[in-house]
Structure formats: C-alpha cells, structure tokens
Amino acid sequence: SLWSVGPRGPMAEPAPLTLTFEDVAVYFSEQEWRDLEPWQKELYKQVMRTNYEILRPFGCPECGKSFRLKGILKAHERTHSRERPFQCTECGKGFTRPSKLAEHFRVHSGERCVFYPLIENSG
Incomplete structure (x- = not known):
C-alpha cells in the first residue's frame, strides 16, 4: 500500500512507545466547547478515546x-481472582506481586520494625 509507514513483514517490530496521553490530549475552554457543533464534539470524544486505548492498550x-503494560494488567487481574501466587516461605502468607512479598519479608528479617501492643504483667 502507498500509505504504509515503517518496516514491513512478519518480523517488523513496532517502534517503542514514548508518548503519554497528556502528549496527545487536546483540551477546550468551556466557551470553545460550547461553540463546537455536535458532530465535532462526538469526533473529539472518539479521537480521544482512541488515543487513550492506543496508549493504554491492555484492558x-x-x-x-x-x-x-501487559504485566501490570496481569497483576491487576489477580485483584479480581484473589490469586496470590507469591508465597512467603516463613509464614505462608500470599501476595499478588513479588514486590509486596519482598516488602512483607522484611517483617521476618528484622529490617522493618513491627510494633505489638504492650501487655502489662499484673503479677
């Protein structure tokens, strides 16, 4: 096609994405928005929705x-399934992300203070 851009073929990799939604977002003042025709408002909404989906493609x-990122989606999906595949070897508590397990492990290694309520001995 005359309109193709970039490398072609099965081995072609997409260019790394360096844009954020804020880089491509267009904002209108209240007056500018009021001055738009209904079809222009609808077009704007469609374009912005498409931009958002392109920049955040994993739903x-x-x-x-x-x-x-797909990995962030996978970690998020565990909140729905209640899956906790990262288990503490000390106490068996499960976590959805390895970073949360590492943070928890400090409880056992003494790197983080754990405060327990003071129980006075009445004897």
Whole structure:
C-alpha cells in the first residue's frame, strides 16, 4: 500500500512507545466547547478515546480498567481472582506481586520494625 509507514513483514517490530496521553490530549475552554457543533464534539470524544486505548492498550475484561503494560494488567487481574501466587516461605502468607512479598519479608528479617501492643504483667 502507498500509505504504509515503517518496516514491513512478519518480523517488523513496532517502534517503542514514548508518548503519554497528556502528549496527545487536546483540551477546550468551556466557551470553545460550547461553540463546537455536535458532530465535532462526538469526533473529539472518539479521537480521544482512541488515543487513550492506543496508549493504554491492555484492558481488564472484568472491570474495563486499562494499562500501558501487559504485566501490570496481569497483576491487576489477580485483584479480581484473589490469586496470590507469591508465597512467603516463613509464614505462608500470599501476595499478588513479588514486590509486596519482598516488602512483607522484611517483617521476618528484622529490617522493618513491627510494633505489638504492650501487655502489662499484673503479677
């Protein structure tokens, strides 16, 4: 096609995405918005929705929330399934993310203070 841009073929990789939604968002003042025709408002909404989906292409089928990276979506999906695949070897408590397990493990290693209520001995 005359309109194709970039490398072609099965091995072609997409260029790394460096844009954020704020880079492509267009905002109108209240007066500018009032001055738009209904079809212009609808076009604006469609374009902005498309931009958002392109920049955050991984959508959760459960709640519709979108994520920029597939791994973040996978971690998010565990909140719906209650899956906790990262288990503490000390106490067996499960976590949805390895970073949360690492944070928890400090409780056992003594790196983080754990405060317990003071129980006075009455004897």
